[in-house]
Each structure stands twice: as C-alpha cells, then as structure tokens.
Amino acid sequence: MTGPSSLDPTFTALPYRGLGEAALSRARDLGATHADFRFERVRSQVLSVRDGVLQGASDREDLGFAVRVVHRGAWGFASGVVLTPEEAVRVAGEAIAVAELSATMTPVPVELAAEPTHRDVTWVGPCEIDPFATPLADKAAVLIDWTERLRRGADVDHASAYLLQVHENKYYADTAGTRTTQQRVRVQPGFEAMGTVGDTYDSMASIAPPVARGWEYVAGRPGSGSGAWDWDAELAEVPELLAEKLRAPGVVAGEHDLVIHPSNLWLTIHESIGHATELDRALGYEASYAGTSFATPDQLGTLQYGSPVMNVTGDRTVEHGLASIGYDDEGVEAQSWDLIRDGVLVGYQLDRAMAHAMPELNDGRSNGCAYADSPGHVPIQRMANVSLQPAPDGPSTEELISRVERGLYVVGDKSWSIDMQRFNFQFTGQRFHEIRDGELRGQVRDVAYQATTTDFWGSMEAVGGPQTWVLGGAFNCGKAQPGQVASVSHGCPSALFRGVRILNTTDEAGTR
Amino acid sequence: MSSSFSPQSFVEHALTTSDADECVVLVRTTASANLRWANNTLTTNGVTRGCEVTVISFVRTAEGTATGSVTGTATLLAQVADLARAADAVARAASPAEDVAPLAGDAVSADWDDAPAATDIGVFGSFAPALGTAFGRAAGAQRVLYGFVSHEVTTTYLGSSTGLRLRHVQPTGHYGVTGKSADLTRSAWVGGATRDFAGIDALALDDELAQRLAWASRRVELPAGRYDTILPPSAVADLMIDAYWSAGARVAHEGQSVYSRRGGGTRIGERIARPGVHLLSDPAYDGLQAAPFVIATTSGNESSVFDNGLPLHRTEWIRDGELAALLQTRHSAAMTGQPLTPAIDNLVLSVDGATGTLDDLVAGTERGLLLTCLWYIREVDTQSLLLTGLTRDGVYLVEDGKVTGAVNNFRFNESPISILDRFTHASATVPSFSREWGEDYFSRTATPALRVPDFNMSSVSQAL
Numbered sequence: 001m002t003g004p005s006s007l008d009p010t011f012t013a014l015p016y017r018g019l020g021e022a023a024l025s026r027a028r029d030l031g032a033t034h035a036d037f038r039f040e041r042v043r044s045q046v047l048s049v050r051d052g053v054l055q056g057a058s059d060r061e062d063l064g065f066a067v068r069v070v071h072r073g074a075w076g077f078a079s080g081v082v083l084t085p086e087e088a089v090r091v092a093g094e095a096i097a098v099a100e101l102s103a104t105m106t107p108v109p110v111e112l113a114a115e116p117t118h119r120d121v122t123w124v125g126p127c128e129i130d131p132f133a134t135p136l137a138d139k140a141a142v143l144i145d146w147t148e149r150l151r152r153g154a155d156v157d158h159a160s161a162y163l164l165q166v167h168e169n170k171y172y173a174d175t176a177g178t179r180t181t182q183q184r185v186r187v188q189p190g191f192e193a194m195g196t197v198g199d200t201y202d203s204m205a206s207i208a209p210p211v212a213r214g215w216e217y218v219a220g221r222p223g224s225g226s227g228a229w230d231w232d233a234e235l236a237e238v239p240e241l242l243a244e245k246l247r248a249p250g251v252v253a254g255e256h257d258l259v260i261h262p263s264n265l266w267l268t269i270h271e272s273i274g275h276a277t278e279l280d281r282a283l284g285y286e287a288s289y290a291g292t293s294f295a296t297p298d299q300l301g302t303l304q305y306g307s308p309v310m311n312v313t314g315d316r317t318v319e320h321g322l323a324s325i326g327y328d329d330e331g332v333e334a335q336s337w338d339l340i341r342d343g344v345l346v347g348y349q350l351d352r353a354m355a356h357a358m359p360e361l362n363d364g365r366s367n368g369c370a371y372a373d374s375p376g377h378v379p380i381q382r383m384a385n386v387s388l389q390p391a392p393d394g395p396s397t398e399e400l401i402s403r404v405e406r407g408l409y410v411v412g413d414k415s416w417s418i419d420m421q422r423f424n425f426q427f428t429g430q431r432f433h434e435i436r437d438g439e440l441r442g443q444v445r446d447v448a449y450q451a452t453t454t455d456f457w458g459s460m461e462a463v464g465g466p467q468t469w470v471l472g473g474a475f476n477c478g479k480a481q482p483g484q485v486a487s488v489s490h491g492c493p494s495a496l497f498r499g500v501r502i503l504n505t506t507d508e509a510g511t512r
Numbered sequence: 513m514s515s516s517f518s519p520q521s522f523v524e525h526a527l528t529t530s531d532a533d534e535c536v537v538l539v540r541t542t543a544s545a546n547l548r549w550a551n552n553t554l555t556t557n558g559v560t561r562g563c564e565v566t567v568i569s570f571v572r573t574a575e576g577t578a579t580g581s582v583t584g585t586a587t588l589l590a591q592v593a594d595l596a597r598a599a600d601a602v603a604r605a606a607s608p609a610e611d612v613a614p615l616a617g618d619a620v621s622a623d624w625d626d627a628p629a630a631t632d633i634g635v636f637g638s639f640a641p642a643l644g645t646a647f648g649r650a651a652g653a654q655r656v657l658y659g660f661v662s663h664e665v666t667t668t669y670l671g672s673s674t675g676l677r678l679r680h681v682q683p684t685g686h687y688g689v690t691g692k693s694a695d696l697t698r699s700a701w702v703g704g705a706t707r708d709f710a711g712i713d714a715l716a717l718d719d720e721l722a723q724r725l726a727w728a729s730r731r732v733e734l735p736a737g738r739y740d741t742i743l744p745p746s747a748v749a750d751l752m753i754d755a756y757w758s759a760g761a762r763v764a765h766e767g768q769s770v771y772s773r774r775g776g777g778t779r780i781g782e783r784i785a786r787p788g789v790h791l792l793s794d795p796a797y798d799g800l801q802a803a804p805f806v807i808a809t810t811s812g813n814e815s816s817v818f819d820n821g822l823p824l825h826r827t828e829w830i831r832d833g834e835l836a837a838l839l840q841t842r843h844s845a846a847m848t849g850q851p852l853t854p855a856i857d858n859l860v861l862s863v864d865g866a867t868g869t870l871d872d873l874v875a876g877t878e879r880g881l882l883l884t885c886l887w888y889i890r891e892v893d894t895q896s897l898l899l900t901g902l903t904r905d906g907v908y909l910v911e912d913g914k915v916t917g918a919v920n921n922f923r924f925n926e927s928p929i930s931i932l933d934r935f936t937h938a939s940a941t942v943p944s945f946s947r948e949w950g951e952d953y954f955s956r957t958a959t960p961a962l963r964v965p966d967f968n969m970s971s972v973s974q975a976l
Contacts, residue, residue: 048812053610056810057602061584064562077558082517082587098557098633102547105554105644136605144607158766196767199774201895285550288658288690288701289951291887291975376560417888417923419902421975424923426900428892448892448900450923450971480556481548481660483952501971508925508970509896 007124007183011041011169015083016065020173022085023067026092028175032069032076032099034112035092036174038329039065040375043132043167049143050160051151057136064375067092071099073109077378113355113366115332117177123326126319127185127214128226131165134215139163142218143191146235150193153239155246161191163218164210164475166487170329178331186212186322186487188475189229193238197246202445204242205430206234207263207412209472210487212320227320241443245431248443253504257407257435258449258497259400264429265388266472266490267413272453273305273312274386274490276422277339278369279348283357285381289481291420294453295345297358303345306457309391312340314349314384316368321385322473322487325368329379332368339386343457351381373484380480385473387491394465397494402438403462408447408502409433409440415448426450428505448503459500464493519628522565522592523671529596532569532603533577534615536672536820537596538809540564541628544664545635552647552657559633565592566809567599568817570615576608579817581810609818611811611843616821617674619805628667629681635663635709642714650691650718655725657718659689662951663709668807676821680803682857683707686945686955689714690905691721693728697976698918700724701884701905703746705945705955707799724884724906728918732909734972736922740880741967742873742910743931745944748861748959750886751899751928752791753949756859758897759829760814761838765848770897770929771838778848779835785932787833788864793856794826799943800956802857814855816841827853830932832864858956866938870961873939875913877963882908882915885947886924897927902973904947921976922969937963 016039027035042062048055065088066079076099080091131139143161150159168184188210194203208229211217220226222233260268275293280286282293295303316324316334325334330352339347348354348361351370355362371382401409412430419425428448434441451459473489519539526537545559566583580602586592636643639661650657663685670678688703700721706712743751764771764778773779785791795804806822808815819841828836837853845852874882884906892898900923907919939961946957 046810050813054607055610056581056812057579057606058581058583058810059598059602060582063585074554075556077556079558079560079562081562081585094559098559101633101636101640102554102557105549105640105647107647108551108553136602137607140607158768194766194768201767201772203768283551284656284658285555287550287692288660288688292696294974376562378556378558380556415890415892415900417890417900417902419921419923419973419975420887420904423975424902424921424971424973426892426923426925426970446893452974478952481951482544482546482662503925503970505892505898505925506896508968509893509898509927510930510968 007122007181008169016171018085019065019083019088020171023088023092024173024175026089027067027069027096030093030096032071032096034070034175036068036172037065038372038375039171041169042374045132045165047140047143047163049140049147051158052144052148054140054144057140062374066375067095068378069095069099070110071096072103074099074102074106075110076102079376110353111356112352113364115352115366118180118327118331118333119177120179121327123182125184125212125324129215129219130185131187131215132167146191149235150191150239153193153242155195155197155243156193156239157196158194159191164188172329172331174331180327180331182326184212184325185214186210187214187217189218193242195242195246200246202242202245204238204245205412207430210322210475212322212324241431245443245445248445250506251432251444251447251502251504253502253507255499256502257404258500259397259404259407259409259435259494260497261411261494262470262472262492263412264410265492265495267416268427269386269388269490269492271416271418272422272425274383276453277348278381278383279350279354279358280381282348286479290479294421294423300345304343305340305345305454306343307460308343309463310340310343310457310460311389312386313337313389314339314347314367314386316384318385320471321489323383323385323489328368328370329372330366330370332366332370335367337362337367349381349384354381371486373486377482377484382479382486383477383488385489388463388493390466390469390493391463394463394493397464397468400462400464400494400496401435401440403496404435405437407435409435423452425453446505448505450501450503456497456500459497460495461498462496464495468493517563517587519669520625521589522586523669525589525592526567526596527671527673529593530567530569530600532600533572534570534673536568536817538566538807539669540666542664542666543630543632544662545631545633546660546662547636547640548660550658552651563587565595567595569599569603571603577612578603578606579609580606581817583809609811611816611818611841613818613842615672615674615818616676619821620677621679624677624679626679629665631663631665636661639709639712639714646714646718654694655722656692656694657689661687668803670807670821672821678805678821682803684955685709686950687712689717689721691725693725698725698728699905699976703945703947705943705950727908727915730917732917732919734919736969736971738966738968740877740965742877742880742882743962743964744870744883745942745959745961746885746947747883748962749944749946749957750889750948751931752859752861752959753946753954754889754899755897755928759838761840761848761850762813762844764838769894771835778838780838780850782835783833784835784929785830785833789830789833789932790828790862791830792826792828792860793858795824795856797858797860800858800958802956806854814839816843818842819854822854824854824856827856860941860958861960862941863938863960866940866960868939870939873937873961873963874910874915876937877910877913880910881919882910887948889948892925897929898925899927900925921973923971923973925968925970931962931964935962935964
C-alpha cells in the first residue's frame with residue numbers, strides 16, 4: 001500500500017476481471033438467473049513472543065475465486081485456485097451442477113432483494129503504515145520489548161505478546177453489472193503477564209482492542225491523531241494490577257451493581273445483541289449450528305430489549321471499524337441503521353436473501369451484511385459493527401461509579417458463553433474492582449457475571465457520555481457451516497447496571 | 513485442480529529454490545463438498561478445491577538458528593518459488609529460535625508418488641435423495657429439519673532438505689441434524705463422524721429425531737442445582753477435547769494449567785482421575801486413523817517446526833487414573849525432563865471394565881438427567897480447568913430407568929478433570945463426535961457415556 005487511498009498494485013495486477021467475465025458468462029449461458037464472482041487475496045501474518053523470545057512467525061496468503069449462482073431456484077457454489085479463464089469456466093459449471101442437485105431439495109425458491117447496480121467502484125479502508133511493509137524484525141523487537149518490560153514486575157513469572165495482521169483485497173462482479181474492488185487492513189496486538197503467589201496463579205492481559213488501522217496503531221504516538229494505543233502506560237500498569245489481583249480476596253457471590261468498562265461490555269453486546277439481531281438466525285438458518293434468536297420478527301417494534309437508555313445501531317461505515325466496508329459481498333453499499341431504539345427492538349441485520357424474506361425492513365433492501373472470510377467460502381449474513389450509543393451529555397465513568405453503594409467495576413474481557421437463543425450468558429473479565437460507597441477499592445478475584453439478556457439490559461440504569469465511548473471488537477467471530485470467522489467492532493460507553501448475579505468461580509468449581 | 517498440478521514437484525521446487533541452510537516444505541491439497549439445510553429446504557451448498565504450500569526455512573548464524581514460515585495458495589511453480597524466497601527472507605529477519613533441534617531425515621512414504629486424493633458432491637449420492645425424502649416426511653409430520661453434512665479429503669506431502677518425503681491422506685466427514693417440532697418448542701439433535709458417508713441414512717436420522725421429539729412431549733421444569741447426570745459419548749467428547757487441548761507441557765511446567773503441580777513442575781505421575789481411567793491418542797487407532805508424523809507450520813507452546821516429520825506413536829495421557837504425559841515438543845520435553853510426546857489428531861477415553869451402552873446407563877438410573885450434547889464451552893479458570901457452557905437440543909428426565917420427559921436447558925460450570933475423578937458409571941467406549949469442536953477442529957474421538965452424580969447445573973437457560 002502506498003497511501004490511505006491506494007489499492008495495492010500487486011493485487012490490481014492480478015487477472016480477476018477476465019476471470020470474472022469468463023465465469024459470469026458461463027453461468028449465464030448455463031441458465032443461471034443470478035451469478036456473482038468474487039476474487040480474493042487475504043494476506044495475514046502472526047507473530048508470537050514468549051519471555052523475550054520470538055516463538056513463532058508465520059505468513060499466509062489465501063488467493064482464489066468463487067462463483068455463486070441461483071439456478072432453478074436453488075443456490076450453487078464452487079471455488080477454485082487456478083487463475084485461468086478455463087478454470088473459471090469450469091468452476092462456474094461446477095456451481096451450476098451443485099445448484100442442479102440442490103434444486104431437487106429446495107421447495108422454496110431462492111430470491112434476492114433488488115439492489116442498485118454499482119458499475120465500477122473502489123473502496124480502501126484507512127491505513128497509514130502498511131504492517132506488511134514494516135520489517136518483521138522491527139515488529140518482533142517491539143513484542144520482545146513488551147514481554148521484557150512486563151517481566152520486570154516482581155510477581156510476573158512469564159509474559160507473552162502477539163501481533164495479528166490482515167490485509168484483505170476483494171473484487172466482486174455479478175450478472176447485474178456491479179463491479180467493486182476493495183481493500184481493508186486490520187491489526188490486533190496484545191500481551192499477557194502471568195504470575196503466581198503461593199498456590200494462586202493468574203494473569204492480566206492488555207485491554208487494547210483490535211482495529212482497522214495499520215502499524216501506526218502500535219508505532220504511533222498516542223494522542224497524535226494516529227489512533228495509537230498508549231502501550232507504555234498499559235505496560236507500566238499491568239504488573240502492578242496483576243500483583244494486586246494475585247492477592248485479592250474472592251468475591252462474595254450474590255447480586256451486585258456493576259459499572260462495566262467498554263473493554264468488557266463490547267463482548268456482551270456482541271453476544272447478546274449482535275448475534276441476536278441477525279435475521280438469518282432469527283429465521284432458523286443457523287438453527288443446527290450457532291442457534292436461533294429469542295428476538296423473533298413477530299416482536300419487531302414491541303420487544304422491550306432493555307431499559308429506555310438503550311440505543312443500539314448496526315453500522316458498516318464507522319471509521320476504523322473491523323466490519324466497515326464500502327460494499328458488501330453481494331455488492332450492497334454499506335449502511336448505518338437502528339437495531340434498538342429507546343430499549344425496543346426495531347431492526348435486524350440483513351443480506352439480500354434475508355431482505356427479500358422480510359420486505360417490510362429497510363424498504364425491502366439489504367443493509368449490506370453479506371460477507372465471506374475466504375475465496376473458498378460462500379457469503380453469508382455476517383455482523384455489522386453493532387454499537388451501544390452514549391448519552392449525548394452523559395456522565396463520566398467516575399460519575400457512574402459514584403452512584404454505586406456496593407458493587408463492582410469490570411474491566412477487560414476474558415471468558416464468554418451464551419446459549420443458542422441468546423438468553424443465558426456468563427462472562428468473566430480481566431479485573432474486577434470493588435466499589436464501596438461510590439469509590440473504588442481493591443480488586444476481588446474469581447468473578448463471573450451471569451444473566452438473561454433482557455433482564456441484564458433492562459437493569460441498565462445509565463450509559464456514559466461520548467467521552468467514555470470506545471470501539472472494541474474481535475478478529476474471530478465464528479458462524480456458519482463450513483465454519484467462517486469474521487472481524488467486527490462494537491463501540492460502547494461505560495454503563496451502570498443494577499442487581500446483576502455474580503458467581504464465585506472457585507465455588508462453582510467446587511474446589512474450595 | 514488443473515491436470516498439470518503436482519504436489520511432489522512443488523516440494524522439490526521449493527527445496528531447490530530455497531537457499532536457506534535447511535528447508536521443510538508442506539503441500540496440502542484439499543477437496544470438500546457440503547450440503548446445508550434449514551426449515552426443510554436446502555440452503556447454502558458447495559464444493560471447493562485448494563492447494564496450500566508452506567515453506568519453512570532454517571538459517572544458521574553464530575547466534576543460533578532462525579526460522580521463517582510462509583504459507584500461501586499455490587498452483588504454479590512460480591508461486592512456490594516466491595513462497596520459498598519469502599520464507600528465506602523471514603528467517604533471515606528473525607531472531608534465533610529457542611526450540612532448535614536437528615531435523616528428522618530420510619523417512620520416505622511408500623505412496624509418496626501418488627496423486628492427491630479427492631472428493632466431490634457425488635459423495636452424497638445416496639444421502640442426498642434420502643434427505644429430500646426426509647424433508648417431505650418431516651414436513652408432513654409437523655417436524656422441521658436443520659442440518660449440515662460435510663466431506664473433506666486433505667492430502668499432505670511433507671518434504672525436507674534432510675530427505676523426508678512423507679505423504680498422508682486424511683478423509684474427514686461429519687453429519688449433524690437438528691429436528692424441531694413445528695411450534696419450535698421441542699428440539700433434538702443427532703450427529704456423528706464418518707470417513708466416507710457409507711451407511712449414513714438421512715431417513716434413519718429423521719427416525720431418531722422423531723423418537724427424541726416424542727420423548728419431549730412431556731416437559732418438566734427443573735431449577736438449577738447439582739444433578740445425577742448421564743453424559744452421552746458426544747458430550748464426553750466435548751469435554752475431553754478441552755482437557756486435551758489444555759495439556760500443553762510447557763504451560764503446565766510454568767504453573768499455568770490444571771496439570772501444574774503447586775510449587776512448580778507438572779503433575780505427571782500424580783493420580784488425577786479414578787483408577788481404571790485411560791485417555792490416549794494413537795494415529796493407528798481403528799476407525800480414527802490420523803497423520804502418523806508431526807505436521808507443524810509454526811512453532812508455539814505445543815508445536816515446533818523443528819519436529820516436522822517425527823513419527824507419532826500411541827501415547828497414554830492418563831494411564832489408570834494417573835497423569836502419564838502432556839503435549840510435548842522436543843523443546844518442552846527437555847524443559848520438563850519428560851519423553852517426547854507430540855500432539856496427535858485423535859483422542860480415546862476408556863474405563864477399565866466398562867461395558868454396555870448409553871441405554872444401559874439410563875436403565876440403571878433411578879432419577880437423573882440424560883443430556884444430548886453441550887454447547888458454547890469456554891474456559892473460566894485455568895487452575896481448575898473450570899469450563900462453562902450450555903446443554904442443548906434435549907435434556908431428558910430419567911425416572912426408574914426410563915426417559916419420562918424433557919427438561920429445560922441449563923448452563924453448567926464443571927471441570928472435565930474433576931468429572932474423571934467423580935463419575936460413578938461408564939459405558940463401553942464407542943466412536944463419538946463433539947458437537948462443539950467436531951466440525952471445525954477435532955472429530956476423531958472415541959468415548960464412553962459417563963454418569964456423574966453431582967453435575968453442576970449453574971442456572972437455567974430458557975433457550976429451546
């Protein structure tokens with residue numbers, strides 16, 4: 001990449017346009033009523049360091065193309081990696097053959113919501129410094145330095161650090177005439193310090209979120225406008241926080257008020273709102289795998305999802321969002337819309353097939369949530385950046401804490417689990433600070449919070465102001481069969497919840 | 513794949529192109545086919561083919577040996593050469609590796625020259641028509657079917673500058689079908705692993721779902737608590753895979769897992785399960801055959817690129833209730849003073865003297881719960897290996913040896929290691945399939961059903 005608005009020339013030199021025309025022409029000749037062609041190159045690099053030593057460094061590049069058709073009312077899909085027009089024609093024929101088989105078992109014909117044609121458009125995500133152009137030795141040196149600094153902590157026995165980087169290019173073409181070429185870059189750096197005091201082992205990890213940015217996220221100066229995380233501050237803080245955690249008392253199980261920092265709350269949003277408002281799930285298309293949703297379409301406009309201070313948007317346009325894009329994998333332009341307004345369910349995430357299934361949503365159009373994670377996978381409805389909105393003049397995190405007589409301040413994510421209809425969940429965190437009479441006390445250990453989605457969001461008394469809002473997220477959201485992973489961001493403010501069930505995990509294990 | 517494609521030529525070309533001191537090349541071809549359905553109709557389906565080449569370069573300097581690993585899609589020799597040059601460059605930029613060890617050499621597979629194996633949509637030739645019939649039959653009986661079948665064949669070629677020329681073909685298939693009543697208030701699941709889809713009958717699967725949905729015609733609401741619970745082989749596989757994945761020797765040695773001895777070192781040699789319990793892996797295990805040599809594209813706590821091609825043998829992780837081995841590279845083996853026991857792609861749990869079936873465990877239970885499978889399992893605490901997750905698609909009430917109804921779902925908080933020390937009854941070991949991990953990560957398991965007297969159902973889940 002040569003700048004923030006440039007497509008990588010090593011991608012644009014690839015023969016995707018010719019392959020696409022050959023495949024689409026063949027599909028059309030064989031009778032497809034719709035066909036789309038997707039050419040992708042996904043480059044990734046992973047570095048891992050443990051105790052000052054580069055443990056592993058691997059580069060990967062997935063390159064190939066896919067043809068998807070609607071033929072005789074059924075889907076057909078095939079993919080290939082040999083970049084010749086003959087192979088594109090063969091793969092198109094294979095997709096038609098799959099559709100022929102599928103048609104015998106598809107009593108309800110596949111139909112797609114109409115979509116404007118985008119003749120030849122380009123979108124490039126923001127990135128100041130291409131992480132793949134940065135020497136590996138320089139990146140490894142940063143991670144090695146992180147682990148060495150962490151290990152200076154008196155109670156830190158071991159430290160690890162990692163860096164994930166992805167550079168994704170896609171070309172999309174369909175028989176309606178849409179042609180899009182796009183590029184996204186994302187990075188996920190992180191570290192963890194581990195220690196033991198007596199018989200107690202524990203760890204403390206960075207709360208830095210993954211972002212759709214380049215190497216400037218690591219190497220830039222915090223506050224300079226580069227979006228750089230303040231790694232120095234966190235590296236200095238974590239050993240002391242771990243030392244305190246190792247000596248902290250176990251939490252007393254029961255109901256507690258919670259002030260939850262965005263570094264933890266993003267994941268609760270992801271699981272209990274993001275997945276629950278995917279229309280394909282709500283209609284049963286993930287029923288045998290990831291599950292369905294309690295937020296069924298018959299409750300649209302009436303389901304009291306949470307308290308009146310709850311406003312949630314789906315958004316594929318937010319800058320530096322991991323799910324942000326110009327056009328989705330069905331050629332639909334990125335959009336932003338309401339999912340929950342004043343605590344009530346008002347919208348869903350849609351691809352073109354789902355939009356056709358519920359034409360009363362979004363004026364009968366998809367809101368651009370189709371995505372495939374590789375050239376070998378079929379696009380499915382995937383999550384937009386789903387974010388909880390702050391209160392315009394809302395309180396600071398400290399003000400939220402000051403409203404709590406007896407409770408916990410939750411920072412950082414750790415383990416997560418939710419049921420297949422998105423009712424019952426359990427989350428832990430990096431650290432839990434006790435709150436007494438509106439002030440922070442020391443940490444407590446062995447904490448998990450457990451709730452039912454609507455009870456939890458109904459207990460949200462206040463959301464913080466814009467000054468508390470952070471865009472968190474993950475690289476590894478799983479869905480579909482065959483399994484696919486997607487990156488997605490979730491923004492949220494700090495928020496105050498009343499009377500949430502807290503478990504002591506040592507008691508749960510029955511080891512005390 | 514084009515007819516000119518040759519994995520063996522890719523290996524040789526990469527080895528020739530690389531100017532590193534030593535080099536390992538992995539070529540993996542895959543062919544896959546799948547069918548997916550929901551609401552009694554087929555949804556997304558497809559076939560894919562791919563070829564992935566990994567080149568691992570080893571560069572020796574005065575400070576030590578550095579490695580570089582680069583993986584990419586390749587169908588042309590020119591792409592392979594680019595990968596080799598890139599791997600060399602990464603190795604030259606890297607710092608010395610801590611897991612350095614001599615590369616294996618001179619082992620050659622008898623089938624090295626064979627072409628890659630393949631699969632296509634035809635593997636469902638008998639399954640698909642029956643599935644179409646099952647859709648109609650289910651709809652007529654007010655049932656809704658959802659499911660997925662997949663078949664994939666991966667052929668791995670491993671070559672090295674030290675003379676390794678190893679080949680392995682691994683077919684992996686699985687099926688999973690969820691049935692619901694038309695009002696979506698009752699749900700059941702059946703699933704399993706297969707190598708070739710021979711004998712997998714869609715109508716028989718629908719029959720089993722119909723029986724399980726009938727069991728649920730009586731619904732019983734139960735609160736959270738500890739219950740006498742029968743875990744079928746699928747649920748046991750769910751939990752044992754987590755126990756296996758957490759068995760890295762290095763992290764145990766460094767005090768970070770349930771296999772760590774308080775005060776330092778590992779618990780190897782300690783009793784961690786009931787006497788008679790055995791947990792093992794064996795690349796030659798009948799029906800669960802897996803790669804008989806180490807395949808590692810990058811180094812980490814439980815893998816080392818230097819170990820590529822080392823032979824794998826039957827390994828007992830738990831022997832007669834005692835922790836016998838942990839996942840070792842040569843590097844961690846030296847660190848812990850234990851034998852080399854690398855990871856193997858299958859897992860078997862057995863209990864001495866255990867006979868009979870899941871049905872026998874049910875028949876011997878006065879009052880308890882019978883699970884179907886578990887879901888969304890995540891680690892809560894590393895020291896106890898406390899896991900949380902949900903029951904799914906059928907929790908049944910057993911009374912006087914018979915299934916008498918269906919119970920609400922639960923969230924559980926349990927440790928698989930604790931379960932291996934607390935269970936009271938076990939059935940014979942049979943091929944099994946983890947619903948949580950089987951499709952995407954680990955499908956070669958054989959496990960018994962276990963009856964656990966006080967399984968911790970931490971809270972009720974309303975999910976149906």
